[in-house]
Each structure stands twice: as C-alpha cells, then as structure tokens.
Amino acid sequence: MTTRTLNGTPRGRLGVLTPGMGAIATTFIAGVLAIRQGLGKPIGALSQMGTLSMDPIAEVTEHIAKVVPLARMEDLVFGGWDIFPDDMYAAAVNAGVLAPATLEAIKTDLQAIRPMPAVFDQQYVPRLAGTHVKTGPSKMDLAEQVCADIQQFKAANGLDRLVMIWCASTEVYAKPGPVHQSLARFEEGLQSSDPTIAPSMIYAYAAIREGVPFANGAPNLTEDIPALQELAREMRVPLCGKDFKTGQTMLKTVLAPALRARMLGVSGWFSTNILGNRDGQVLDDPRALKTKEISKLGALEHILDTDRFPDLYGDLFHSVNINFYPPRGDNKEGWDNIDIFGWLGYPMQIKIDFLCRDSILAAPLILDVALFMDLAARCGWNGLQDWLAFYFKSPTLSAGMLPEHDLFRQLAHLESRLREAALETAAISDQPDWAQAN
Numbered sequence: 001m002t003t004r005t006l007n008g009t010p011r012g013r014l015g016v017l018t019p020g021m022g023a024i025a026t027t028f029i030a031g032v033l034a035i036r037q038g039l040g041k042p043i044g045a046l047s048q049m050g051t052l053s054m055d056p057i058a059e060v061t062e063h064i065a066k067v068v069p070l071a072r073m074e075d076l077v078f079g080g081w082d083i084f085p086d087d088m089y090a091a092a093v094n095a096g097v098l099a100p101a102t103l104e105a106i107k108t109d110l111q112a113i114r115p116m117p118a119v120f121d122q123q124y125v126p127r128l129a130g131t132h133v134k135t136g137p138s139k140m141d142l143a144e145q146v147c148a149d150i151q152q153f154k155a156a157n158g159l160d161r162l163v164m165i166w167c168a169s170t171e172v173y174a175k176p177g178p179v180h181q182s183l184a185r186f187e188e189g190l191q192s193s194d195p196t197i198a199p200s201m202i203y204a205y206a207a208i209r210e211g212v213p214f215a216n217g218a219p220n221l222t223e224d225i226p227a228l229q230e231l232a233r234e235m236r237v238p239l240c241g242k243d244f245k246t247g248q249t250m251l252k253t254v255l256a257p258a259l260r261a262r263m264l265g266v267s268g269w270f271s272t273n274i275l276g277n278r279d280g281q282v283l284d285d286p287r288a289l290k291t292k293e294i295s296k297l298g299a300l301e302h303i304l305d306t307d308r309f310p311d312l313y314g315d316l317f318h319s320v321n322i323n324f325y326p327p328r329g330d331n332k333e334g335w336d337n338i339d340i341f342g343w344l345g346y347p348m349q350i351k352i353d354f355l356c357r358d359s360i361l362a363a364p365l366i367l368d369v370a371l372f373m374d375l376a377a378r379c380g381w382n383g384l385q386d387w388l389a390f391y392f393k394s395p396t397l398s399a400g401m402l403p404e405h406d407l408f409r410q411l412a413h414l415e416s417r418l419r420e421a422a423l424e425t426a427a428i429s430d431q432p433d434w435a436q437a438n
C-alpha cells in the first residue's frame, strides 16, 4: 500500500450508498439524521466516541474525530437500492427497530430518501420476491445501469466522494468458480450473464469501476473473488468485508482469547440464536443459512489455534445455529453454552444469554466503516483493507495475511492505521501553506 498526502479535513459531501435499505440500513440512516437533530448520541461508533493514544509514553490520548481527518456526520448524504420501493420512513417503520417518536421527528428527511431499482436474482435470495428491480439484456448491462445510478446520484447531490456498503440480504452459499478468477473472465461472464455472478458482485463491480470504495456487511462471497480484488487494485479503490461482527461473534472473539490466555481448555461451544426480522426470514432458507453459519464458525478455531494446543482444544466441538422466530422481530436472543475445563481436566461451564438488538449493534459499524473507507480512499490505501478486520466476522484479507479474529488485536491494528493518518495530517498542518498546496 502506498500513502498519498492527506489534506487535512475532507471538504465537500460524502455520499453513502447502500444496496439494501432494510433494517440495518434504515437504522443507520435514521440514526445519523436523529443524531444531527440532537435526538441521540452515536453510541457504539468508534469514529465518534473513541479515543486514540498518540504518545503512550507521554500518555497523550485524543478523540479520534479530533485528530483523524474523517468526514463529518453533517456531510453525509444517503442513497441506495432495494427490491421494494418503500421510502426510508416506510422501510424504517416496517423494520420496527426505532421508536415511532424518533422516526416522526425525522419523517420528512427519511421520506425524501427513496431506493433506486435493484439488481436482483431470486436464485440468490430464495425467500424474497422483488418488485422494484432492474431488467436488461445482460449482467453487464445491469452493472452499467448501477454505474449510471452512481454518477447520477453524485451529480444530483453535488457530492465530492462516495462509498458503497452492502446492507442487503445474505445470498445463498457459493464458492469461487472459474468466472471469478480474473477480471477478464469476470467481464466475459457479465456479458454472457454467467449464473455464478451474484447481484452483490454486480454492485461491487460497478462501485469499483466508478472509483467508489466497497464494503460488504453480509457474508456473501462478493469481494472475496480474485476478479474484484484485481479490479480494485487496478482502479486503486479500497475494499473490505465481510459480515458485520455485531453480537454473538463479537463476544466470542473477546471471551475465547481470554480462555486461551489462561490456557483453559474448551471441549464444546454451542451457539444458538432466535431472530424474527426479514434477515431471519431470508436465513430460514438452508442455502442462505449456510453462508451465515460458515461465516460465524471460523473465528473460534483460529483464536484457539486447535492444532497448536491439542490438549486444550483438540476435541473442540463448535456448533452455530440460527432459528427464525417471528415474535422477536429485530430483538435477537443469542445463547452460548461453553464447556471448559481446568486443572487436571475438571469441567466447568459458562452460559451467555445476549438479549441484543441486531440493527442497533450494526448501525454504528456501518457509520465507522463508511468513514474509514472514505479515509482509506483519501490516503491512497487501495485493495483489501486488512486494518478494518475489527468490523467483520469473517475478514477478507490480503494474500499472505494470517487471519486475526481477537477483537483487541484487531483494534490495535485499526488504531495503528488511524494513528498513521493522524500523524500525517498533523505533519501537514505544521507545514506552511505553500507546502500543503503541493
């Protein structure tokens, strides 16, 4: 990665485009609008609430928002695509996450945000039937329609820069195939409408071609494929993913490192969830569920390093289940039963019952990822953004990078990148005006 000179506080407005304008996207957008009106605080967003140690010896700690040149919440403009035509007020009411009084206070602004027709293929999300969708003679034509949407949105809103964050439904499980291996083959596949090119890949392709950073909040294959990574390097665009690490996996990646640090054994980790939102309905299909379960399974084995510690973790039984249970709506309940053992192998148990709110946990992560991806683009950090692994259950990493799932190690990596951006900006600010202009 190369570092381009950062020019202090970003000027102009930043467009945040989300394919998918359901529960997490509306909670994020309505949340930012509510915060702008002083109706709440950006709790859970590191970019807004977090601090950064700038000099550990002198114990100098600063607010991230003060020292890292991030776009301001006031400068964000929202848009996106959905397979349903509901405006953001109707979609937020339907998602049932935020209180009616909050939504009422920002109703006009929310109603002004209407989704563009989506690129959709029911083969990839069998439980949904879209009505607000694009048609075209080929997948390349659909990609070009998304490119045109991006250009039009940028011009109509007088935007300086854009980022795209996939907030749409989880697609069915897929492995990389021949058409995904290179950009040339992928583009041929778009022309011939290859069935293994998913809608999420079409959005990502269009974003990267337009120079727009792309992040994947769901567990789909998307940015994992070599073709899109090649395009991102060629276009010098940042990429990251996948699957926001919000509830159960977030806790798993805190607790597992503690057990390993103490050299306590783990014989079993049984995780189960009930949720009743549209995401839960989509995951009720076994092919979509497999995508999510695989994404949730990886972290534990890596953290416990089962091969290196066979006496402690060699017999680990890890199971993750997700159950659709409509009465709970977005208020997911996640249980973990952890069978551990200590001195002389004596068994013990840990039980976790996390009564969380899925979209309330996801919304601040969308904000952080949007602002940090914009920062990456302005710094000239292109390709996969390994330092953003903190936000994902199943981070897509650059070739040669070992997976790191421990939340605090991921945070340390993220902070070192932010410090780099902060120090570079500070160095530029110390220069005379004529030097900054160059």
Ligand SMILES: NC(=O)c1ccc[n+]([C@@H]2O[C@H](COP(=O)([O-])OP(=O)(O)OC[C@H]3O[C@@H](n4cnc5c(N)ncnc54)[C@H](O)[C@@H]3O)[C@@H](O)[C@H]2O)c1
Pocket (backbone or CB within 6 Å): 019, 020, 021, 022, 023, 024, 025, 081, 082, 083, 084, 095, 118, 119, 120, 121, 125, 128, 167, 168, 169, 170, 171, 199, 200, 217, 218, 219, 243, 244, 245, 246, 247, 277, 278, 279, 282, 358, 359, 361, 362
């Ligand atoms: N909430 C969390 O904590 C969390 C954590 C990690 C990942 N996720 C993922 O985020 C995604 C969104 O979650 P949600 O709760 O908002 O779900 P949701 O069902 O409320 O919203 C998804 C939206 O995407 C739309 N959609 C589906 N396919 C589309 C396409 N091809 N183009 C445009 N729109 C499309 C749907 O119509 C729906 O409105 C899911 O994939 C979910 O697995 C959520």
